Amino acid sequence: MAAPKPPTTLELIADSPVKYGFRITTMRNWYAVPAFGRIERELDLTESEVTIIFCLGHIPALRAKDVSVISARPKNSISRGVHLLLRKKLVQQNADRVDKREKTLTLTPSGLVMFRKIMPIFLARQDAMLSSLTARERQSFDRLLDKLVAG
Secondary structure, three states: OOOOOOOOHHHHHOOOOOHHHHHHHHHHHHHHHHHHHHHHHHHOOOHHHHHHHHHHHHOOOEOHHHHHHHHOOOHHHHHHHHHHHHHOOOEEEEEOOOOOOOEEEEEOHHHHHHHHHHHHHHHHHHHHHHOOOOHHHHHHHHHHHHHHHHO
16 A cells, blocks of 8 residues: 655645745745755855855845845854855955945955856756746746845
8 A cells, every 4th residue: 555645735734824934935945955955066165155156246245244134144154154255265355445344245256157157056946946937927926026025
């Protein structure tokens, strides 16, 4: 006799008061776990390092605390990632132009190469996840995500 089929995510949370949060977390896992796992195996970068590279690839000069706020990741996690990336020479720190006590992070040329390597991995995961949506549904989903992220 075959083992019983486990419930689907939708069956699990159908009547749950936290069904939105659980589905958001599940979607995050479907997106991030395979992508970060592949990046760690192939490129030897942690999730914190990738987060920093991703942010600096889109906004060329940021402070570590800016990365923490933008990504909603803990400051200590970002700090560890910065130290690892400095050691790997993928980012550099410069004194902030306004406040010399602050350090601004930028990607090095090697860091920019790494950014260009990680982006297709995330794009492939995103495309796979959104493949069941029509173009119109993707536009609606995009607007809803913007609204949720903006708070």
